[in-house]
Amino acid sequence: MSAAEPLVRLLDVLQPSLAMYLADSGIWTYPGDEEIKLALADLVGDHRSLVERAAVMLEQRSVPVPSPAYPITFTSCHDVDIGSLVPRVIEGLRGQVAVCDGLAAACDDAALAGLVREARSTSLRHVDVLEQVAAAARLRRSAVRAGQATAAAPPASAS
DSSP states (O other): OOTHHHHHHHHHHHTTOHHHHHHHHTOOOOSOOHHHHHHHHHHHHHHHHHHHHHHHHHHHTTOOOOOOOOOGGGGGGGGSOHHHHHHHHHHHHHHHHHHHHHHHHHOOOHHHHHHHHHHHHHHHHHHHHHHHHHHHHHHHHHHHHHHHHHHHSOOOOOO
């Protein structure tokens, strides 16, 4: 494996992620779930930083930097509540961690190994954050539904 292959693979796994697509496409979202939007923005910011650093390493090795190509299936996300996409983002992050584990095992370049470890730990941290934010959003939605059900229930008759 050439020294550039792990870098290209890292870019291939970080760049065309669902989180990056959501940020790049500028899809409209319903008001609310601000914590989810902020968590996704933090994730994208961290991953863009990693992508930029990997691209610099490729350029230093005179290797062309690949352009991201998002899967066509991501276009189906435009009419979906952002909260319902979080499990797919988390699944993608877990896939990134698995790829990073494989890359770390194959790395003999210290700078690259450090970047891969950072990408892995960053993805794991964002999994934790997104799981917490999604759980809080589910609790809020359940409370709202319970409040609506209580308000819609007929009044108890006084006997």
